Amino acid sequence: MTQSHPRISKAVIPAAGLGTRFLPATKATPKEMLPVVDKPAIQYVVEEAVSAGLDDVLMVTGRNKRPLEDHFDRNYELESALEKKGDGERLAKVRESSDLASIHYVRQGDPRGLGHAVLCAAPHVGHEPFAVLLGDDLIDPRDPLLARMVEIQEKCGGSVVALMEVAPEQIHLYGCAAVEPTDEGDVVRVTGLVEKPDAADAPSSYAIIGRYVLDPHIFDILRKTEPGRGGEIQLTDALQHLAEDEKVGGPVHGVVFKGRRYDTGDRGDYLRAIVRLACEREDLGPDFRTWLRSYVAEEMQQH
Numbered sequence: 001m002t003q004s005h006p007r008i009s010k011a012v013i014p015a016a017g018l019g020t021r022f023l024p025a026t027k028a029t030p031k032e033m034l035p036v037v038d039k040p041a042i043q044y045v046v047e048e049a050v051s052a053g054l055d056d057v058l059m060v061t062g063r064n065k066r067p068l069e070d071h072f073d074r075n076y077e078l079e080s081a082l083e084k085k086g087d088g089e090r091l092a093k094v095r096e097s098s099d100l101a102s103i104h105y106v107r108q109g110d111p112r113g114l115g116h117a118v119l120c121a122a123p124h125v126g127h128e129p130f131a132v133l134l135g136d137d138l139i140d141p142r143d144p145l146l147a148r149m150v151e152i153q154e155k156c157g158g159s160v161v162a163l164m165e166v167a168p169e170q171i172h173l174y175g176c177a178a179v180e181p182t183d184e185g186d187v188v189r190v191t192g193l194v195e196k197p198d199a200a201d202a203p204s205s206y207a208i209i210g211r212y213v214l215d216p217h218i219f220d221i222l223r224k225t226e227p228g229r230g231g232e233i234q235l236t237d238a239l240q241h242l243a244e245d246e247k248v249g250g251p252v253h254g255v256v257f258k259g260r261r262y263d264t265g266d267r268g269d270y271l272r273a274i275v276r277l278a279c280e281r282e283d284l285g286p287d288f289r290t291w292l293r294s295y296v297a298e299e300m301q302q303h
């Protein structure tokens, strides 16, 4: 089924969370600004949107989030100091984030959940399909997931979620999808969705990872969606409506991701993400891997 759509160009990044899992680091600094190696987590996410062709980015922020705006803005003082020193390499790094995309901001006001954060994007998005990227999930740029999701949305219409198979004891941390196969190996038809089910009630082992391409009908549904799990307005619940009644903005498909994903929302996973990414960096990797090997060897001798 091929439908004609405007090219998807808008990405929404909810960034209003309090980041309590990282206190005290997040007392005065947004969690999105925590460095993953030497770049704030949020910059990876914006880069991912841009490399999938989405260069209009709306961040849904809250109180304490001004550093996000500063990061994606020019910093003339720093730029002129680096210019005077002739430090072109660092100057390029400073300018990289402000030249990336056209970035807009809206405040969420009351933190009423992910569905509510997405609804705050309605005036900016208008009537086009759009992407949502959650900052806690980093997708390796070598495994381009979002571009594939955009492709499937352009082919099938409706909405597309990113899915990943997880172990049964992990499913309660995610939205979970009931699925049917399609002709394309990496694409499934989503027939139902449930937010953070107990393992015993989960309809499958497919977890929603934080990437969505959504039909704008989602806004009408979100306006009517009652608070669900955790007393919050859940995006998963609104998507469930799209999946069960595809006359209103459906269908919902899932792209099954088998690539590299780093979770930066939890302290342990955040540390693992940093170690993995640092090991793979051309500039830092060789020295860091040498140190890591000897550190692990020492650890193994002691325990």
Ligand code: G1P
Residues within 6 Å of the ligand: 114, 134, 136, 137, 173, 174, 175, 176, 195, 196, 207, 208, 209, 210, 234, 235, 236
């Ligand atoms: C959110 C969504 C959930 C999804 C997850 C992916 O939950 O509500 O459906 O599986 O992101 O990271 P959160 O992790 O924000 O609680």
